Amino acid sequence: MNQQTAEITVHDALDYAVATLLAPGGLNLSSLDTGLGHALGPGVDFADLYFQRSWHESWVLEDGEVKDASYDIDGGVGVRAMAGEKTGFAYSNQITAEALAETGRTASGIARHGDRLSVAPGVVNQAKERYVGRDPISGLSAEEKIAMLKEADRVARAQDPAVRQVSASLTGLYEVVLVRASDGTLAADVRPLVRLNVSVIAVRDGRRERGSAGGGGRYAMLRLRDEGVAERYAREAVRQALVNLEAVDAPAGQMPVVLGAGWPGILLHEAVGHGLEGDFNRKGSSAFAGRMGERVAAKGVTVVDDATLVDRRGSMSIDDEGTPGAYTPLIEDGILTGYMQDKLNARLMGMTPTGNARRESYAHMPMPRMTNTYMLAGQDDPADIIKSVKRGLYAVSFGGGQVDITSGKFVFSASEAYMIEDGRITAPVKGATLIGNGPEAMSRVSMIGHDLELDTGIGVCGKEGQGVPVGVGQPTLKLDELTVGGTQS
Amino acid sequence: MTQAFDAASQQALLETRVQAALEQAKQLGADACEVGASVDQGIGISVRLGEVESVELSRDQGIAVTVYVGQRKGTVSSSDAGEASVRAAVEQALAIARHTGEDPAAGLASADLMAREIPDLDVHHPWQLSTDEAIELALACEDAGRRMEGISNSDGASLSSGEGVRVYGNSHGFLGSQRGSRHSLSCMLIAEDASGMQRDYDYSSERDPQRLALAEDIGVSAAERTLRRLGARRPITGRFPVMFDPALAGGLIGHLMSAIAGGSLYRQASFLCDRLGEPLFPEWFSLGEKPLERGAMASAPFDNDGVYTRDNVFIDQGRLASYMLSAYSARRLGMETTGNAGGARNIRLQVPLSSRQDLLGKMERGVLVTELMGQGVNGVTGDYSRGAAGFWVENGQIQYPVEEFTIAGSLQAMFAGLVGIGDDVDTRGSVHSGSWLIDEMTVAGS
Numbered sequence: 001m002n003q004q005t006a007e008i009t010v011h012d013a014l015d016y017a018v019a020t021l022l023a024p025g026g027l028n029l030s031s032l033d034t035g036l037g038h039a040l041g042p043g044v045d046f047a048d049l050y051f052q053r054s055w056h057e058s059w060v061l062e063d064g065e066v067k068d069a070s071y072d073i074d075g076g077v078g079v080r081a082m083a084g085e086k087t088g089f090a091y092s093n094q095i096t097a098e099a100l101a102e103t104g105r106t107a108s109g110i111a112r113h114g115d116r117l118s119v120a121p122g123v124v125n126q127a128k129e130r131y132v133g134r135d136p137i138s139g140l141s142a143e144e145k146i147a148m149l150k151e152a153d154r155v156a157r158a159q160d161p162a163v164r165q166v167s168a169s170l171t172g173l174y175e176v177v178l179v180r181a182s183d184g185t186l187a188a189d190v191r192p193l194v195r196l197n198v199s200v201i202a203v204r205d206g207r208r209e210r211g212s213a214g215g216g217g218r219y220a221m222l223r224l225r226d227e228g229v230a231e232r233y234a235r236e237a238v239r240q241a242l243v244n245l246e247a248v249d250a251p252a253g254q255m256p257v258v259l260g261a262g263w264p265g266i267l268l269h270e271a272v273g274h275g276l277e278g279d280f281n282r283k284g285s286s287a288f289a290g291r292m293g294e295r296v297a298a299k300g301v302t303v304v305d306d307a308t309l310v311d312r313r314g315s316m317s318i319d320d321e322g323t324p325g326a327y328t329p330l331i332e333d334g335i336l337t338g339y340m341q342d343k344l345n346a347r348l349m350g351m352t353p354t355g356n357a358r359r360e361s362y363a364h365m366p367m368p369r370m371t372n373t374y375m376l377a378g379q380d381d382p383a384d385i386i387k388s389v390k391r392g393l394y395a396v397s398f399g400g401g402q403v404d405i406t407s408g409k410f411v412f413s414a415s416e417a418y419m420i421e422d423g424r425i426t427a428p429v430k431g432a433t434l435i436g437n438g439p440e441a442m443s444r445v446s447m448i449g450h451d452l453e454l455d456t457g458i459g460v461c462g463k464e465g466q467g468v469p470v471g472v473g474q475p476t477l478k479l480d481e482l483t484v485g486g487t488q489s
Numbered sequence: 490m491t492q493a494f495d496a497a498s499q500q501a502l503l504e505t506r507v508q509a510a511l512e513q514a515k516q517l518g519a520d521a522c523e524v525g526a527s528v529d530q531g532i533g534i535s536v537r538l539g540e541v542e543s544v545e546l547s548r549d550q551g552i553a554v555t556v557y558v559g560q561r562k563g564t565v566s567s568s569d570a571g572e573a574s575v576r577a578a579v580e581q582a583l584a585i586a587r588h589t590g591e592d593p594a595a596g597l598a599s600a601d602l603m604a605r606e607i608p609d610l611d612v613h614h615p616w617q618l619s620t621d622e623a624i625e626l627a628l629a630c631e632d633a634g635r636r637m638e639g640i641s642n643s644d645g646a647s648l649s650s651g652e653g654v655r656v657y658g659n660s661h662g663f664l665g666s667q668r669g670s671r672h673s674l675s676c677m678l679i680a681e682d683a684s685g686m687q688r689d690y691d692y693s694s695e696r697d698p699q700r701l702a703l704a705e706d707i708g709v710s711a712a713e714r715t716l717r718r719l720g721a722r723r724p725i726t727g728r729f730p731v732m733f734d735p736a737l738a739g740g741l742i743g744h745l746m747s748a749i750a751g752g753s754l755y756r757q758a759s760f761l762c763d764r765l766g767e768p769l770f771p772e773w774f775s776l777g778e779k780p781l782e783r784g785a786m787a788s789a790p791f792d793n794d795g796v797y798t799r800d801n802v803f804i805d806q807g808r809l810a811s812y813m814l815s816a817y818s819a820r821r822l823g824m825e826t827t828g829n830a831g832g833a834r835n836i837r838l839q840v841p842l843s844s845r846q847d848l849l850g851k852m853e854r855g856v857l858v859t860e861l862m863g864q865g866v867n868g869v870t871g872d873y874s875r876g877a878a879g880f881w882v883e884n885g886q887i888q889y890p891v892e893e894f895t896i897a898g899s900l901q902a903m904f905a906g907l908v909g910i911g912d913d914v915d916t917r918g919s920v921h922s923g924s925w926l927i928d929e930m931t932v933a934g935s
Contacts, residue, residue, distance in 0.1 A: 062756070065590030070564035071581055073574070087543040093550065093568045106546050109620065142588040165757050201757050201869065210758065210869045250874070252897065252933035253726040283537070284642055285679055287686065363549065400864040402876070406644075406679055406688040407721075409893050411863035411876030433865035433874040433895050435933075485865070485874040485895025487931040489726050 013133055014124060017178040017188035021051040021075075025096040029122065032180040034097070036119045038104025039081045040182055043114025046082040046343070047107070048181035050320060051095060052362040054173060057137045061149035061168040078362035079103040083111035085348060091363045122186030127324035130308055130315040131218035133190025137172040139222045145170055148230045152198045155234035162245065163238055165201035168230070170194075172221050179322035183343075187322035193313065193469060194221050195457065198233040202241035211241030215456025217311045240397065240416055243428045250417065250432035250486025256392035257434060257482040258385055258420060262453035263398060265472035268303055269373050269461065270401040270410040271438040272296075276330050276338070277356075277368040277463075278345035280405050287408030287438060288336060296336045297442035300378055303331040305340055307355055307371035313457040314372040314471035321357040321366055328354045330373075331442075342368045360466040370461060374473030378448025382476040385447045387423040393484050394418045394425055395434070408438040433485040441479060449476030494530045496613065496668045500654045503528060504666060506570050507658040510554055513579045515660065519556040519586075521597050522579075523659035525793070526552040526570055531651025532620065536627040538643055539635075544620060547651070556582040560591045597794065598816030598826055600661040604791035604798070611784040613668035614697040616650045623648050626674060626704045634678045634708030639716045644677035644688060646708065650698070663795040671786075672698045676711040682719045689714035689860075694917045696784055714859075717880075721890035724881055724934040730855035730908070731896055731930045732848060732882075735915035737861055738925040742776070744900055745769075746833050747868055749803060749811075751818020760871035760901065761809065769904050770807040773841055777802040780834035787919035793831035801827050836920040842912035848926045850885035851908060856932055857882055858896060871900040894934035903927050 022028060027035075032049060039047035053075035060068040076093035077100065088110030092099035140148075152168040173193040180186050197214030213236035215229060224230075259267060272288075280286035288296060297303070307316045307325030316325040321343050330338050341349070342357030345368055358369035386394065394417060401412030413433045419426045454473035461470040503526045514522035533545040552575055553566035563585030565578040631646035652670040657663075675692030691710040693702035733741060745761075753759035761769075780798035782788055792798055794816045802810050814822070815830035849857070862876035874897035880887045911924035 065592065066588075067562065067590050067592035067595065068564070069562075069585045069589050070566065071585060072566045073578075074568040076568065086541050088545075089543060090546040092548070103546075110541070110544055142585075146588065146590075167756065203757070208757065208760070208762070208869055210867075250897075252895070252931045254935065283644070285644055285686075285688065363547065365543065365545065402862045402864070404688070404862065406686045407878075407892065408685070409862070409876070409878070411865070411895075413863050413865035413874065430870075430872055431865065431867055431874065432897065433863050433876055435862070435876040435893055435895050437893060483893065483895065483933050485876070485897050485931075485933045487874075487897045489728060489931050489933065 013190050014188040016190060017176050020176045021053055021095060021178050025094065027095065027097060031097060033119050035100030035104055036180065036182050038101050039079050039107050040117050040119065041081065041108030041111060042116050043083050043111030044081045044108050045117065046182055048080050048179060048321065050078045050362050051178040052076065052175065054175040055137065056171070056173045058169060058171045059145050059149060061153055064153050066146045066149055074361065076362045077103065079107045080365065081107040081110055082344060086110045087365065089365050117182060119182050120184035122180060123184045125185065125187035125318060125322050125324065127187065127318045130317045130325055131192065131311045134192055134220055135174045136192035136194045136220045137174055139220050140225060144225065145221065148196070148225055152230040152234040155231045156198060156200050156238050159235060159238040160202065160242060162202040162204045162242065163200050164203045166198065168198045170196050170221065179320065181322060185322040187318045189318050192218050192220060194219065194224055196224050196229050196233060198237040200237045200241050202245055204245050207245055209241050209244035211237040211239065211244065213237040213240065214458050217313050217457045218315055219311050243416060247428040247430045249488045250429040251484055252486045252489040254481050254483050256389045257479045257484065258389060258392060258394045259477045260396035261449060261451045261476050262473060263455040264395060265374050265455065265474035266398050266401045266412050268375055268474060269370060269470070269472050270403040270412055271436065271441050272303055272331065273370045273373045274403050275405045275408065275438055276340060278339045278341040278349065279368050281339050282345045282349050286405045291336050294336055295334050296439050297331050297334040298445045299334045300448055301331055301334050301442060301445050302329065302376040303373065304329050304376065305356065305370055305373045309372050312372050312454065312471045313459065313469045314370065316371060319355045319357045320359045321353070323353045323355040323357065325371065326355040340368045340370065342366055358468045360468060364466050367463065369463060369468055370470050372454065372471035372473070374452070374454060375475065377450050377452035377475045380447045380449050382449045382451050385449060385476050385478050386420060386425060388447065388478065389420040389423060392420045394420050403438065409435065410438055411435045429486065435483045435485060441482060444480045445477055446480045447478035451475045494652055496652065496654055499528050500656065500666050500668065503570065503654060503656040504664060506552065506575055507656050507664065510575050510579055511658055511660055513576060514556050517579065517583055519558060519583060521557040521660045523555050523597060524552065525657045527653060527655040529651055529653030531649060532623060533647065533649040534623045534627050535645050535647040536624065536631055537645035539628065539632065541624055542645055552578065554578045554582045556586055557596055558583065558586045560593060560595045561586045561589045562592065562595045563589060594817055594820035597659050597661060598796045602796045602826065603661055603663040604665060604795060607665050607790045610781065610788040610790065612696045612788050613652065614670050615652050616672055616698040618650055623650065630674055630676050630704035630708040632708065633705035634676050634712040637709060637712035637716065639680050640678050640712050641681045642679035644679060646676040648674045657791065657793065657795055659795055665791045665795060667789060670696055672701060674701055674704060674707055676708045678711050678715045680715045680719055684720050687715055687718040689718060696786065718878070718890045721878065721892040724856060724891045724894050724932055726933050726935065728929050729932050730852045731927050732852055732855070732857045733925045734859045735911065735913055735923050737858060738922040739915060739918055739920040740861065741903070741925060742836055742920050742922060744866055744868065746813060749809065749813050751812060751814040751822060753868060754812060755818055755821035758869050760869060764809050765812065767809055768807045769809050770804055771907055772807045774804060774807050774907060775802065775839035776804040776836065778833045778836050782835050785835045787834040789834055792828045794826065796826055796828045796830065798828045798834060834919065838910065838922055840910050842923055843909045845911045845913050845924060848909050848911050848924060849882055852882055852926055853885055854883050856891065857887065873898050873900055873903065894932055896930045896932055898930040903930065
């Protein structure tokens with residue numbers, strides 16, 4: 001429905017952002033210096049402006065028909081003023097000179113005394129392109145989008161008579177952002193994000209189960225169609241529902257756990273990732289605080305946060321402070337080597353920003369967040385990993401997870417899992433929550449597969465009420481002991 | 490607050506915009522239309538270790554237009570409720586409705602169900618609070634907690650205060666508006682000993698700022714909640730009675746409400762499909778909603794379809810007495826709306842209450858759960874498995890803190906196995922409930 005079809009390269013992203021974000025309100029790049037001037041009140045040592053416009057389209061199929069479609073337009077500017085550890089923040093959904101003056105003055109109220117700094121001249125950030133800046137929504141007609149969803153419905157229903165309900169959704173987000181900061185930062189980004197999801201309900205002998213599958217990334221909807229994902233995810237959703245119809249009660253207690261490759265990397269996101277975000281470590285509230293250079297995982301465990309992967313859901317050419325997205329090793333061969341930082345926490349800890357500043361929108365403050373977090377491949381054959389387990393759990397798909405970064409306790413909930421008995425995968429078991437302690441669990445990683453996989457592009461990470469898209473990945477892994485929360489004690 | 494918020498003029502402006510959108514939709518050929526609009530403004534303060542950490546001024550607005558052309562539907566929403574943006578939204582919604590499929594159930598609720606009276610439910614209490622006063626309150630809250638012996642660090646204290654207006658209108662000629670406010674103060678602290686670090690928090694949240702708990706009391710309570718977790722062990726694996734703290738019991742009620750919501754039922758995605766009239770809970774248990782209760786957190790005279798709200802009873806003497814339906818989900822199920830578009834409002838229990846000590850006595854030996862982690866609740870099957878932290882109970886007495894364990898069972902068995910409800914009712918949210926004691930669940934620990 002959005003008519004722009006041009007592909008925007010990083011090189012001309014800035015021109016495009018100026019035309020899209022600033023020009024409609026009568027602003028240009030030099031008006032931003034004036035705007036920053038309002039935020040740089042007495043005693044303010046850093047200020048930034050974050051302009052954003054987004055177009056979000058969603059098509060939903062139920063009962064074989066696309067009966068619901070919606071379109072959402074959002075946009076505005078967020079203004080931050082910082083003084084030491086203090087931050088003042090205000091935003092407006094108007095991008096005009098008056099709005100910049102009002103939000104700038106409000107944000108600068110965080111400090112009232114001190115020197116007035118001047119704005120450093122803007123230097124355009126030459127970041128590498130991690131995806132093609134394009135409107136992902138255009139390029140497919142409404143009829144073609146609807147046809148994709150109907151294809152998912154048809155394929156799912158043809159798989160098995162037990163399939164009673166099929167719902168499928170196709171969403172596309174197109175975002176244009178521009179960052180200007182008092183330290184001279186000037187950067188723009190054009191971010192596409194698409195996703196197709198299929199969910200089915202299967203009923204057999206009075207028993208009801210759900211299966212779901214989906215994926216996407218930072219590219220055009222056209223690619224979802226060309227890659228045939230509607231059919232692939234429809235088959236996968238049905239397969240999962242049928243497996244769950246056969247599932248028996250899960251065991252309860254401590255046992256060896258083998259995690260499949262790909263999406264089970266949510267383990268790393270919860271057990272390690274959050275605890276290595278700069279803000280929690282500066283505040284000393286993370287179980288990993290003060291442990292830089294120490295062993296926090298078994299030998300062979302290397303975990304990275306990587307915004308530079310091409311077209312992935314969590315990738316970013318620049319972060320939401322204008323810092324280029326980066327490849328940041330967090331744990332190398334078991335030793336803690338890096339935190340994920342934004343400008344504020346990097347400055348306060350005497351470190352360098354790592355391109356991990358992210359925010360849900362202009363109406364939210366940025367903070368250190370993950371992008372794509374994964375474990376590098378090891379040497380083991382996945383088949384040998386299964387063979388090594390006498391009695392344990394093999395979990396291949398998960399719902400969500402959560403961590404208490406202070407105590408280090410984390411959970412993640414399996415949505416497809418099997419028993420391993422005498423080195424063989426046996427009965428499917430019902431979904432169960434797994435619980436552990438981050439550093440302890442990572443020290444119990446005893447085998448690492450050579451089959452590193454990334455997830456299909458479905459993750460949303462929540463922190464302090466802000467949701468951002470992320471990716472995870474890992475090879476097949478064995479943890480010698482983890483607590484499995486089934487019902488059979 | 491530093492920005493003035495004139496609720497009356499904001500309301501008048503939104504009403505004008507909603508009317509204009511409805512008229513425009515009619516002119517452009519929509520057979521029916523509904524428009525929701527809102528504006529909210531607030532301040533958020535956070536302090537940490539005795540210093541201001543952030544001051545945030547928020548102002549959010551939004552408008553959502555849904556048009557119907559025959560039985561086809563299109564929806565557009567925007568964060569800009571300006572005139573031009575609303576006009577564009579109506580046009581775009583009509584463009585979408587040209588592509589969507591026919592839906593026999595689509596459309597507005599019947600005109601005769603629209604709310605006729607919109608009483609003042611006493612939910613709008615602006616707080617004339619300066620930024621400095623807000624900072625002082627947050628500082629006092631954190632300071633009281635940090636003074637407690639054993640508190641070693643802080644995640645800070647936060648104060649937030651906001652008010653807003655919501656307006657809903659449709660092409661039946663219904664136009665309803667409601668103003669509201671919400672204020673809250675919270676504190677999260679950290680304690681450390683040889684066993685490691687623990688954190689916990691407490692908060693108060695009210696429509697009327699006069700009713701907020703004292704800042705110092707919140708800080709002290711956050712400290713006590715944190716300190717009591719130090720030295721936690723892992724419980725043994727086995728089947729034991731489990732008691733849920735009041736705030737967590739509200740979560741169990743939330744799982745029940747999702748399972749009887751029309752959207753879950755017509756999608757066959759609920760473990761309570763086709764269970765109307767059947768016993769789910771013990772006979773002494775009844776549960777309903779009081780949407781017109783004055784001053785309560787979720788009070789509203791009309792639902793998101795414009796339909797009048799009423800006191801619904803969902804569980805009557807243990808039996809599932811009513812589903813929770815909107816106009817759309819009711820049509821899908823061949824039933825009548827219950828005025829629940831947008832969910833339940835002010836859930837209240839009608840049950841005999843026991844003292845917490847009595848419940849612990851009845852439990853004898855088991856786990857008192859004070860925190861749950863993760864999303865391990867399957868609404869399709871009722872299967873339940875979540876991470877937990879809390880206290881081990883022996884001989885009806887709390888013995889020591891426990892952590893890093895899961896509790897598992899099924900919601901069906903948990904509801905049927907409800908033994909008693911505490912008089913320690915948590916009144917901070919939309920659901921008011923005391924602790925719940927469940928007869929038996931699987932605890933997985935060491």
